[in-house]
Amino acid sequence: MSRRASSLGPIDLGLLGSLFFVVPVVLLGSSYLRPYDAPELDPRPALLPLYLLLSLARLGAAYGMALLAALATGYLAARSAAARRIILPSLDVLQSVPILGFFPVAVGFFIGVFHGSALGVECAAVFLIFTSMFWNLAFGVYESLITLPEDLVVAADQIGLRGSLRWSRLILPAVMPGVLYNSLVSWANGWYFLIASEIIAVGPARYTLPGLGSYLAQSVVVGRHQQTLLAILVLLATTVGMHLLLWGPLDTWAERFRFEESGGHPRTPPIARALGRSRIVRWVTRKLVVPSGQQALTVAGTVLHAVTTHSRLVGVALALAVPLAVWGLGRRLYLLFVSRALSPEIRDIPLDLVLSFLRVALGVAVSAALAIPVAYAIACRPRWRGTALAVIQIFASIPATAFFPLIVVLLTWGLAMNGGTVLLALTTMFWYVLFNVLGATTAIPKEMQEAALTLGLGGRRYLWRVVVPAVIPGLITGSVTAWGAGWNALILCEYIEAGGRVFSVRGIGATLDRANYGSGDMQVVAASLLAMVLLIVAVNRLFWDPLYQRAARRYKMDA
Amino acid sequence: MSAGKVLLHMEGVEQLFDGKIRILGPLDLEVREDEFLALVGPSGSGKSTLLRIAAGVLRPTRGAVRVGGQLLRGVNPEAAVVFQSFALFPWMTVVENVAVGLEARKLGLRECLRRSEKYLELVGLSGYERAYPRELSRGMKQLVGLARALALEPELLCMDEPFSALDVLTARTVRDLVLDLWQSPSVPTKSILLVTHSIEEAVALSDRVVVLKANPGRIAEVMDLRHLPRPRKADTPAVRDAVDRMYTLLV
Numbered sequence: 001m002s003r004r005a006s007s008l009g010p011i012d013l014g015l016l017g018s019l020f021f022v023v024p025v026v027l028l029g030s031s032y033l034r035p036y037d038a039p040e041l042d043p044r045p046a047l048l049p050l051y052l053l054l055s056l057a058r059l060g061a062a063y064g065m066a067l068l069a070a071l072a073t074g075y076l077a078a079r080s081a082a083a084r085r086i087i088l089p090s091l092d093v094l095q096s097v098p099i100l101g102f103f104p105v106a107v108g109f110f111i112g113v114f115h116g117s118a119l120g121v122e123c124a125a126v127f128l129i130f131t132s133m134f135w136n137l138a139f140g141v142y143e144s145l146i147t148l149p150e151d152l153v154v155a156a157d158q159i160g161l162r163g164s165l166r167w168s169r170l171i172l173p174a175v176m177p178g179v180l181y182n183s184l185v186s187w188a189n190g191w192y193f194l195i196a197s198e199i200i201a202v203g204p205a206r207y208t209l210p211g212l213g214s215y216l217a218q219s220v221v222v223g224r225h226q227q228t229l230l231a232i233l234v235l236l237a238t239t240v241g242m243h244l245l246l247w248g249p250l251d252t253w254a255e256r257f258r259f260e261e262s263g264g265h266p267r268t269p270p271i272a273r274a275l276g277r278s279r280i281v282r283w284v285t286r287k288l289v290v291p292s293g294q295q296a297l298t299v300a301g302t303v304l305h306a307v308t309t310h311s312r313l314v315g316v317a318l319a320l321a322v323p324l325a326v327w328g329l330g331r332r333l334y335l336l337f338v339s340r341a342l343s344p345e346i347r348d349i350p351l352d353l354v355l356s357f358l359r360v361a362l363g364v365a366v367s368a369a370l371a372i373p374v375a376y377a378i379a380c381r382p383r384w385r386g387t388a389l390a391v392i393q394i395f396a397s398i399p400a401t402a403f404f405p406l407i408v409v410l411l412t413w414g415l416a417m418n419g420g421t422v423l424l425a426l427t428t429m430f431w432y433v434l435f436n437v438l439g440a441t442t443a444i445p446k447e448m449q450e451a452a453l454t455l456g457l458g459g460r461r462y463l464w465r466v467v468v469p470a471v472i473p474g475l476i477t478g479s480v481t482a483w484g485a486g487w488n489a490l491i492l493c494e495y496i497e498a499g500g501r502v503f504s505v506r507g508i509g510a511t512l513d514r515a516n517y518g519s520g521d522m523q524v525v526a527a528s529l530l531a532m533v534l535l536i537v538a539v540n541r542l543f544w545d546p547l548y549q550r551a552a553r554r555y556k557m558d559a
Numbered sequence: 560m561s562a563g564k565v566l567l568h569m570e571g572v573e574q575l576f577d578g579k580i581r582i583l584g585p586l587d588l589e590v591r592e593d594e595f596l597a598l599v600g601p602s603g604s605g606k607s608t609l610l611r612i613a614a615g616v617l618r619p620t621r622g623a624v625r626v627g628g629q630l631l632r633g634v635n636p637e638a639a640v641v642f643q644s645f646a647l648f649p650w651m652t653v654v655e656n657v658a659v660g661l662e663a664r665k666l667g668l669r670e671c672l673r674r675s676e677k678y679l680e681l682v683g684l685s686g687y688e689r690a691y692p693r694e695l696s697r698g699m700k701q702l703v704g705l706a707r708a709l710a711l712e713p714e715l716l717c718m719d720e721p722f723s724a725l726d727v728l729t730a731r732t733v734r735d736l737v738l739d740l741w742q743s744p745s746v747p748t749k750s751i752l753l754v755t756h757s758i759e760e761a762v763a764l765s766d767r768v769v770v771l772k773a774n775p776g777r778i779a780e781v782m783d784l785r786h787l788p789r790p791r792k793a794d795t796p797a798v799r800d801a802v803d804r805m806y807t808l809l810v
Contacts, residue, residue: 450616451646453634455660455711465659469650555650556693 041210041218045227048215048234055198055211056238058122059190062129066186067179070134072307074141075171083315088142095135096536098487100196101529103128104516125197125209132193133186140182144175168301176257180250187242191235191399192428196492199401212238213401220408228406235402249285253293336522345511345524349531356494356507357535359418360486363425364479367433371478374434376467379441392434400427401492408496408503417505424493429486433478440474441467445557472555473548480544487536508532563591566637566714566750567613572622574608574776583608583776585622588769590715590750595741597753597761597768601809605776606754607719613752614638614717635715639708639748643720645700647692647707654679654688657707664711678706681740698729705737709746716751722760738764738789758805762798763791770808779808 041051077087106127111120156170198213212231219227378388404424411420444466452466487509494509496502504510508528515524566589573584583605590596590613598606611617612624615635624631626638639660647656657675666674679685682702692700701721708716718737722730740746755761761768762784770779784801791798 445644445646447642447644447646448648450611450614451640451642451648453616454614454638454640455707456634456636456663457659458663461663465651466648469648554691557649 041214043215043219043222043224043227045230048212048231051210051212051215052234052238054209055194055213058126058129058209058211059187059194062126062190063133063183063186065126066130066133066137067183068303068307069130070137070141071172071175071179071304073138074145074175075304075308077138077142078145087138091135091138092540093537094131096484096540097533098484098491098536099128099131099193100488100491101512101532103197105525121209125194128197129190129193132189136185136189137179137182140178141175144178145171148174164298164301164305166301167304168297172297172300172304173257176254180247180254184247188396188399191239192401195399195401196488199404199492216402225409232398232402236398239398245284249289252285253289333526336526340523343521343523345515345521346527349508349511349528352506352508352511352528353531353535355505356487356490356509356532359422359425359490359507360483362422363429363486363489364433364483366422366426367430367482368475368479370430371433371437372468372471372475375437375441375471376463378438379444379467385442389438396431396435400424400431400489403427404493404496407493411496411503412501417503420503421490421493421505421507425486425489428489429482432481432485433475436474436478436481437471438474440471443474443557444470448557469555470557472551476544476548476551480540480548483539483544484536487532563593565589566592566627567635567752568625569609569612569619570623570625572609572612572619572624574605574612574617575620578620581775584619586776586778588778590752592714593749594766595751595753595764597755597765598771599755599758599761599768599805599809600771600776600779601756601773603773603776604771605773606756606771608776609771610640610717610719610752610754613715614640616640637714638717639711639713639715641701641704641708641716641718641721643723645692645697645704645724647700647703649692651691652688653684653690653692653695653703656692656703657710660707660711674710674712675706678710679703681709681743681745682706682736696729698725698733701725701733702736705733705740709740709748712747714748714750716748718751718753720754720756723756734760734764742789758802758809759793762787762801762805763793768805770805772809 073087073091076083078084103124107121107124110123110127111117114120114123152170152174156166161170194211195213195216198209198211199217212235216228216231216235219225219231378385381388404427407415407420407424407427411417415423448466452462457465490507490509491512492509494507495504495513504514508531512525512528512532515521515528569586569588571585571587573586574582576582582603588609598609600606608617612619613635615624615631615633615638624635626635648659651659654672654675657679658671661671661674662668676685676688679688682705684699684702684706687695687699692703695703701724704721721737722734725733737751741748741751753761753764766783766785768782768784770782771777772779782801782805787797787801793799793802
């Protein structure tokens, strides 16, 4: 009890946390509730902490909403077969939509809602980040819940765990490892889109969101390389700091919720395990996370219980709202295309699409070709593994959008734009493949490794007969994710304005960007978005899904 | 009683965890030619660790392992291992699982196939060559594991709890098959190192039983059972006596 008194209580923590997020948001909000006048960012490095705080506030707000929504959605999908039939396919389609393409549309919408105030841009950014964080969290929750051991559920029923108690004692602990694992992914996605949304200039008027990303972008455009470097360093320090102060401690704490080692479950990210040995992480875990963890679960349980008890109401509301929205959208699209003659650019869309497709496909192939040897090299050297993984993970947690400025500098030095585009896309795509492949190599059961050893399978034979087959499911999962992410990257990097020059290649991303930011031709915007989404969904359905099914059947670790 | 030639010799073998915590040894152990040796003990007695050291998959923190007088470095070329979890490669068919170790030993393709089929037939799996491991029952999976190990024609067959993942009846059948194959002239392997937690199993099968104690793993006693004639029945007084003696050692 005396220990409790000396450490910060959960309430203090909650207060501090909300101060951290609420104050900048309120400050921002008050300064935003006036008509927008496109400010130039103040370039003084002393303001960087403020910019960082603003960026973090956006991320935090989006993450909070995404987590709550994901828990509720995943829970509903796992509990009711009817909900599952609607939720899973919609999530599947929605997550394959390239979010960045919709950003200008969202900005337009929210600016309309807030009558031209810049709060609309802020909301659009948070919305964009939310959509980048939500899907994998929801799938993570759903998967943890359907793989919950049946005995445990029966036992919980038997003991009489109901209502908020069921949430805080059964469901939340059960989904905790999956949620944490996916939070890392979500958070990385969030950074990516945060920076993208801060960088993007919208429409004829430029909207700038003050934040780390816009600071980075502006310093590149103006050509202040020292500031660029500084901003990247701040970003790096922040991601490392978050691992030390947040993810590491949370993960150490959540270790207690893990069921015994089972192959299919997402394992602790290696960096978190490596960090588990750090003194800072242990201190934070002991002093902050452990004392407040159970209370946090209880509070969350109450909230979630309240949210999900009205699920039927929400369901009915959705059942009414969704058809209405679809009808409204369809009508607007129809009007858009019949109201005037078709723009000539629309005829170019098929070829644009093919060119972009080739770039993404090349990106996937290169990522896979690079990831397997790297993963193999790491897997073969267990002594280095921890260090190598930590370094890779820190690099990967720098959002690829932060590399864009650097590659733009290369472009201004004369790098061919086609190469530059693929390189830019690769900075986004490679990590997805690498992490999935690495995860699969480390999931090879120990006895299987020993069997290979005693059978004399060494070197290249071990690579081809054991490692490659074992990583195939991971390789496909990673490639699917990279394929989706690649399209987002193309929207960002087929058309780049920097230092007063325009770098662009022909492709659907460039067409979309030109229409979004140049001509403002909504016909072209709608047509290219539709074409892109249809292509992505079709390839997912007709190529990746069957491929994955076959691979999973053949290469699953179940013998 | 004539003691056979020593096949594998361990001297002063110790295993430390994290360089500090002693989990095994120091101890000496030898496996002789033509003998069935069992390691019995509670969990934490290091019996599986000892087997891995014998197979050369694990390097002891201290001590020497000699195979045929030669100091062992790396994987033991004279040993093959049967695992508790079978450790079959799910993406290879039954015959590929058996043949892959022979391929690695640079045997010609025809010889690989001939030998794989011979051993699959010996364990009674003819006709299942093209099946994938996941299509087989647990007992059949372990038979594939057994065929894979025997096909290497090792001097020493190491078996790590090979019957623990099987139901009682299947375990019994596979166990009898192991004994038959060991005594059969068509299988060249003549020494077996078996790790088990079942005293009855050890007594039913072995020439010698090494009884281990836990924390850290060390040898409590080595029991010689060569005087018991095979096949051994659980209800004969001599067998029951051996089992009882082992229980008192362990409890």
